Amino acid sequence: MTDDISRSSLEKESSSGSYPLYILAGQSNMDGMGFVLELPPDLNRTQENVLIYNPNRKDDGEPPEDIGRWVELGPGHGYGHRFIRNEEGxxxxxxGRFGPELAFAARIRTLHAGRGVALLKYARSGSSIHPETPDDWGCWDPDVEDVNQWTHFKYYYRRAVSRAGRDRDGEVLKLSPAGILWVQGESDAAYTKEIAEAYEENLEKIIGRMRKLTGHPQLPVVIAGVSETGREEGRPALPWAGIVRQAQEKVAGNDACAAFVRPPEGHGWIDPWHYDSQTYIELGRRMAEAMAELVS
Known part of the structure; x- marks a missing residue:
């Protein structure tokens, strides 16, 4: 995959003046555990006129890292992707992993007559919205005073927009916020009923803060439903998944600019928590179709 945005990618969008920007956020099933080796040929390639900003993940309590740039989308933007600095910058x-981003980008471009798109992806594995989950995987609660995943996301959103589409010659392409994709909820469904029951309010809050950050109070949102997962040490990995999924459906149902998407029935897993490769592909396509319907 190329590390620089080609001039042709910028020139082909010059007539519209901007790329629609989609925010991809959540936890590990947004980050993506699909195997690149299992991608079909049409997705196992660099996608023309699709840009992605996928910065390094940081723990709660650590400052965001001043690194990351826009590149053309291709395989390998799942779990384990990272940026480094060397003598070339x-x-x-x-x-070797991917998430919903590949199929989403391919499908949304088809639905929008081939128009280019930009993706900002920040998803921290294991992260919750609720601030009191016992494992320290990261928290999205925007009201927590300490540095957390919301702090990191907010920093990277502003950094990404300020560096939008900058090529080697310093040319910049404008970004226009177009939607949010949210794949998260497993951690809020894993611990206690009380944490799961708070999910509806917490999800509404994080969506509201993301919309406020972008300056678009009615920014479309597609929420992927939490699935029943496997078992861990003989017990359900997500005992409160039903409560969280109902909350997700309710939030989407009460918001004229939101949609709820279910993963395919009978989909596969690679472990008790994470989807298989085909499920990430199908989920990305479904989220693209739901997003296109919201903005039609």
Whole structure:
């Protein structure tokens, strides 16, 4: 995958003046555990006129890292992707994993007559919205005073927009916020009933804060439903998944600019928590179709 945005990618969108910007956020099933080796040929390639900003993840309590750049979307932007600095500057190092981003971008471009898109992806594995989950995987609660995943996301959103589409010659392409994709909830469904029951309010809050950050109070949102997962040490990995999923459906149902998407029935898993490769592909397509319907 190329590490620089080609001039042709910018020139082909010059007539519209901007790329629609989609925010991809959540936890590990947004980050993506699909295997690049299992991608079909149409997705196992660099996608023309699709840009992605996928910065390094940081723990709660750590400052956001001043690194990351826009690159063309290709395989390897799932779990384990990272940026490094060397003598040539910042370099994107793809991993062997992918998430919903590949199929989403391909499908949304088809639905919008081939128009280019930009993706900002920040998803921290294991992260919750609720601030009192016992494991320290990260928290999205925007009201927590300490540095957390919301702090990081907010920083990277502003950094990404300020560096939008900058090529080697310093040309900049404008970004227009177009929607939010939210794939998260497993951690809020894993611990106690009380944490799960707070999910509806917490999800509404994080969506509201993301919309406020972008300056678009009615920014479309597509929420992926939490699935019943496997078992861990003989017990359900997500004992309160039903409560969280009902909350997700209710939030979407009460918001004229939101949609709820279910993963495919009978989909596969690679472990008790994470989808298989085909499920990430189908989920990305479904989220693209739901997003296109919201903005039609």
């Amino acid at each position: 910042e370099m994107s190092l793809p991993s």
